[in-house]
Amino acid sequence: MENKELINRAAKLIRRHHTGDGRLHGDVGAVVVSSNGQIYEGVCVDTASWGLCAERSAIAAMITSGECRIRKVVAVWQNDKTGELHVLPPCGVCREFMRQIDGENLDAEIVLGLATSGPLRELIPEHAWPEPLA
Numbered sequence: 001m002e003n004k005e006l007i008n009r010a011a012k013l014i015r016r017h018h019t020g021d022g023r024l025h026g027d028v029g030a031v032v033v034s035s036n037g038q039i040y041e042g043v044c045v046d047t048a049s050w051g052l053c054a055e056r057s058a059i060a061a062m063i064t065s066g067e068c069r070i071r072k073v074v075a076v077w078q079n080d081k082t083g084e085l086h087v088l089p090p091c092g093v094c095r096e097f098m099r100q101i102d103g104e105n106l107d108a109e110i111v112l113g114l115a116t117s118g119p120l121r122e123l124i125p126e127h128a129w130p131e132p133l134a
């Protein structure tokens, strides 16, 4: 699936829900393509007790369906004033989460724009357990 198609699909997931205590759910949408080619979707959830990025929300849906390997992932935020879409790089927690779900996910393609993407391993270069000090 092309980046543009994934970006548009993630953008359609955005449904902002403002809570009474100033929190906001659903303003980032994410789409994960599993190694089997299945599509999983998620949005961000923000509460005072816990927050969940859209990527991890989509990955949780993937794991619920019995899959752990990611082929491709994209997260999108839309400026509600201008309507412009922004592809968000995954935060550090999501990067490490993807790696820990399955080591093969280091080869997952992270979409960073319409024509830009790269493997997760390039976003977390120092991920391996370190050698003991001499």
Ligand SMILES: [Zn+2]
Pocket: 053, 054, 055, 056, 090, 091, 092, 093, 094, 095
């Ligand atoms: Zn994140």
